[in-house]
Amino acid sequence: MSTFVKNAWYVAAWSSEVGRHLLSRTILGEQVVLYRCEDGTPAALVDRCPHKLAPLSLGELKGDHVQCGYHGMTFDGSGVCVRIPGQQNIPPTARARSFPLIEKYNAVWIWMGDPELADTTTVIDVPHYGDAGWGLVDGQYLHFKTNYLNITDNLVDPAHTSYVHKKTIGNAAGEDVGVKVEQGDSHVLAWRWINDAPPVPLVATMANFAGKVDRWQYYYLHLPSTSYVDFGSIDAGLEPTEANKDGGFRSYSFNFLTPETESTTHYFWLHLRNYHPDDALVSDDVARLMTLTFEEDAVLLDYVQREQERTGVREYTRLGIDNAPARIRKMIERLQAKEAVSPAVHVLHPVSGATQPSTV
Amino acid sequence: MSTFVKNAWYVAAWSSEVGRHLLSRTILGEQVVLYRCEDGTPAALVDRCPHKLAPLSLGELKGDHVQCGYHGMTFDGSGVCVRIPGQQNIPPTARARSFPLIEKYNAVWIWMGDPELADTTTVIDVPHYGDAGWGLVDGQYLHFKTNYLNITDNLVDPAHTSYVHKKTIGNAAGEDVGVKVEQGDSHVLAWRWINDAPPVPLVATMANFAGKVDRWQYYYLHLPSTSYVDFGSIDAGLEPTEANKDGGFRSYSFNFLTPETESTTHYFWLHLRNYHPDDALVSDDVARLMTLTFEEDAVLLDYVQREQERTGVREYTRLGIDNAPARIRKMIERLQAKEAVSPAVHVLHPVSGATQPSTV
């Protein structure tokens, strides 16, 4: 059973990956070919010629069109077939599905569901993006060998940082601090403050706190799988106003999860910080330390995925910290149920099966 | 569902591969062990001891017999068990299936179906084989990761050469030239002439045409999967008589497809040419360029196979150039239906299942 939500914007690629060449990437189980038209507009088609299923990405980009490398069938950026070599008429079945795209925050976002519902205003807002005084690390990517919901579990679970990430963003001070949860129409927030504690290793490296700190972790998850974490530390005892927080050590970590298959996930991420915003060496350190952190998740969740597949089970016991993850999974289930009753996407009917001689 | 036709001759190996050792090869999904008797006659048995399924090819060739490496059961070239160490009686179930073979054109041909139907006169005729004035390249082999019918599709499809093989045997001049089809009882021919056009790269390399040429492509496919292509060029405007064609640039490319499994195929090929027939360097060039050409098919059809398996679909739209491939697939389907009503091959009944404790 699929866990995918189709009617949503997903990062398909960083802008720098999409150019005057054919890029193939699997998204929500579908192979997609991405390229940029001569005027710079990105385009995305299903990466499969409707004739004999050759990947279009093995063909050639001719102007704004894609020419299949097998028999030269040619499609425009909307998937309309504009040429079939050797014949005049173009049958209605000779078309490739195209996908709505929008380019924002240096990324190309794709809509895999019903194109009529693709509202570009619903791409998540990234605060401070491009602002002076805020250092940016973007263009970052990891490949996770796990279902995306195992990752969203972690992204509304501040508690796991005390164990999984004690080399960077967690430490023992948080072990017994409970988590609070708030739910909106399309998001869940899990948060806690860990007060009067030593700074975590990443903060100790980057900042010069004289003594103990109050540390906050606000984990937001916007459905289906866009995460951002408001994370920071101030001197212990200081009043936690927004101004004080902006004056302390603060970062926003954005994680854009794009399901690749049911058991693998593209993990695009960017990171905004208020410390040493223009220092390229600090940017390098942030990239390195956050990559280390996310790889700790990746290793663990690879094992978890394999054990889920082997046993057919996801959990034998539920804890208090599972409140937010459980909400997310229930909200995803509702979105899927809604999509199931109004199937959005037109499907081409095949002429013939794959493994049988043709009957036509 | 199987796509195999069993009652047919397939190349099992080049003659040079079969000698005084045990060669294991999978053919039509069956593991076969090939060897040569002391008098030079080739023999083929199922590569599986009927006792405990050890591969006979792990055993020893003793004179004209194969001795299993597990318990020493010994079989002659017809599969009759001639010895069971430690016991006198040889039960009727102690035999290995053997397969009819014929050696011709430097290849060992095998018959995987009903031995009584194995008529050696039905091996395809290779014209000019061994003739003076015709250069020969043989002993060639490629392994394709695709069902053999995806390859036969290409071998009655001159149109794909304009796109897939434009480095060697195709060029843009052929893009919009239609294909004609003729059908016989057991073959299909797809052909076209591309007139008044520049020679294709391979011809430009090998021949010295002063100007444009008329080029022919005749793709014959004999059921189930023996192909030959009559391919050549003459000066543009010259009358296309057989004499003029033999006086121009002409080659016969023979492709012998032997299904290995439903998703992989042995591709044996040989090539005859009327140009520089005795020049070994030209032979090397032909081997290299045709290997390059067939590898272009192999790469593409590997992708096509994987997408067919993933989607369960073979095509979403059908074009005019699919006429010949569709005929082949329908003819194969009829051959299979015919084989299904008269099951040819004796099957041994197992004594016990694989994964259960024995019940005997």
Added chain:
Amino acid sequence: MSTFVKNAWYVAAWSSEVGRHLLSRTILGEQVVLYRCEDGTPAALVDRCPHKLAPLSLGELKGDHVQCGYHGMTFDGSGVCVRIPGQQNIPPTARARSFPLIEKYNAVWIWMGDPELADTTTVIDVPHYGDAGWGLVDGQYLHFKTNYLNITDNLVDPAHTSYVHKKTIGNAAGEDVGVKVEQGDSHVLAWRWINDAPPVPLVATMANFAGKVDRWQYYYLHLPSTSYVDFGSIDAGLEPTEANKDGGFRSYSFNFLTPETESTTHYFWLHLRNYHPDDALVSDDVARLMTLTFEEDAVLLDYVQREQERTGVREYTRLGIDNAPARIRKMIERLQAKEAVSPAVHVLHPVSGATQPSTV
């Protein structure tokens, strides 16, 4: 269908492998984590946190407890949860299964079935273990890619040594010598004498027989999968009393098979000999030659396993030498039937499925 017998002692690891760290090993299809408590007692838990299925072996050993590396849930050596960070109450589902262990013969034995049936007196007796005058090679291990019953087949089959092991423990003299079989309540013995024959290669290397020898092979298999082989040679014609056998060349080869999965097996072995008992170089030679011998089985049985899986068949014909293997498989079948009617092991019920959004 499973071929495992659960109510039995299996070697989980050599004693030297189990220490103050977390060792993960799959046994009878279950992942187990092994470690040693501070007082030296070994402990074994299912290697899977009941919360989100993270492998406990990725966590930390804290005193006698295992702390999960995901959220810090902590279990004692009996599987009782002693801590859940961030919450006070410990739900009854928060426990990990533990397994009875016993340490004997330098090995840690595990009981995967009903703990109430785990009678430590039923571990097999190893005669001469630790006795002066008997050389010991232990701590040996091979990994077989085959179902354990394919190995037990060989371990009550002296006949295969004439073919598979003619480099070490077999030779042509045994080819036509029949095998006798005796059956007890929980064991089968297959045996033969090969008289007035040249010594086998291993014996020729290790001993100084002047001429021909009488050789015995006694293959004992104790259910489900503990084997020992009494193997030796005396001067041809000498009366085969126990005293004469102990005065000749004699060894006991113990093989402890622990099923890993249905298609792979842990092969632990030790070897006792009455020749050069204190010579470390001879011990090295024995280790090398027996490893060579067992690897010959491993290669063959890997092929056999794959062909069994491919065909769904185990044998097409049965020979006289299959008497003992067939008895073992029938006895195993009876043990399994007995276990099936009295299901021994308590199973935790999952809170939610693996691939669906949570419904809680």
